[in-house]
Amino acid sequence: MSISAAQPSEPDPESAAGSGPESAGGSGPASAAGSGPASVSVIDRLVGANHRYAVAFHDPGMDARPVLGVAVVACMDARLDLHAALGLDLGDCHTIRNAGGVVTDDTIRSLTISQRALGTRSVILIHHTNCGLETITEDFRTELEHEVGQRPTWSVEAFTDIDQDVRQSMARVRTSPFLAYTDDVRGFVFDVHTGLMREITAK
Numbered sequence: 657m658s659i660s661a662a663q664p665s666e667p668d669p670e671s672a673a674g675s676g677p678e679s680a681g682g683s684g685p686a687s688a689a690g691s692g693p694a695s696v697s698v699i700d701r702l703v704g705a706n707h708r709y710a711v712a713f714h715d716p717g718m719d720a721r722p723v724l725g726v727a728v729v730a731c732m733d734a735r736l737d738l739h740a741a742l743g744l745d746l747g748d749c750h751t752i753r754n755a756g757g758v759v760t761d762d763t764i765r766s767l768t769i770s771q772r773a774l775g776t777r778s779v780i781l782i783h784h785t786n787c788g789l790e791t792i793t794e795d796f797r798t799e800l801e802h803e804v805g806q807r808p809t810w811s812v813e814a815f816t817d818i819d820q821d822v823r824q825s826m827a828r829v830r831t832s833p834f835l836a837y838t839d840d841v842r843g844f845v846f847d848v849h850t851g852l853m854r855e856i857t858a859k
Contacts, residue, residue: 718747721775726750727767729825730782731757735848738782750776756789757782758813758821759828768834781825781843782853789814818845822856 727750730738738744738751750770752763759781770776793814801807815821822843830838844853 716746722747722749722770724748724778725776726778726780727752727770727776728780728782729753729757729759729763729767729829730846731755731784731787733784733787733848736782736784736846741846741851741853742780750774756787756813756815756821757784757825758789758815759825760810760813764828764832764834767829767832771836777837778840779829779838779842781822781829781841782846783818783822783825783844784846785818785848787818790816790818819856823858826856826858 724744726748728738728742728744729752730736732753732755739746739748742749750766752766752770754760754763767776767779789812792812794812796812796814797808822845826841826843829835829841832838843856845856846853
């Protein structure tokens with residue numbers, strides 16, 4: 657399996673017009689005389705959007721403690737709009753995302769801080785259908801080692817049985833000695849085609 661990074665397509669300069677930092681008063685990439693519009697990078701577009709966002713921004717006066725006392729652990733997949741899918745508002749939850757939504761040592765680190773320092777009590781774990789981790793294996797690490805000359809210290813956490821992987825993630829949370837609150841831990845699989853979540857129960 658090739659692990660070469662896919663090259664993103666260049667944004668259409670016309671659709672990106674006015675979206676870069678220059679639209680908010682900053683100096684953007686200059687185009688050469690007679691060469692047409694300069695290409696605008698994706699990050700330029702995001703920075704431009706932030707400038708427009710800040711114009712209308714009002715400090716909601718919240719602190720760092722989530723209003724609902726819940727931490728959401730989910731996949732980083734771009735198709736998951738967690739706030740919309742769960743009916744959450746700004747400030748309601750902590751969101752911890754990674755490839756696969758799996759519970760790793762770093763997930764436990766974030767959850768421990770979330771609970772012990774910032775008051776969360778509940779954990780909801782969300783995997784999803786058609787996950788990329790179902791299409792690769794731990795051989796991914798070997799391929800990386802051959803390519804860059806160094807073996808990753810982390811595990812890919814690939815899986816073929818999504819229900820079982822959710823159960824494993826729930827078990828890792830419930831058995832962690834660092835987490836103070838493990839009574840309210842539930843796991844789900846989000847269907848990317850219907851938007852519905854299916855709860856996974858422990859066997």
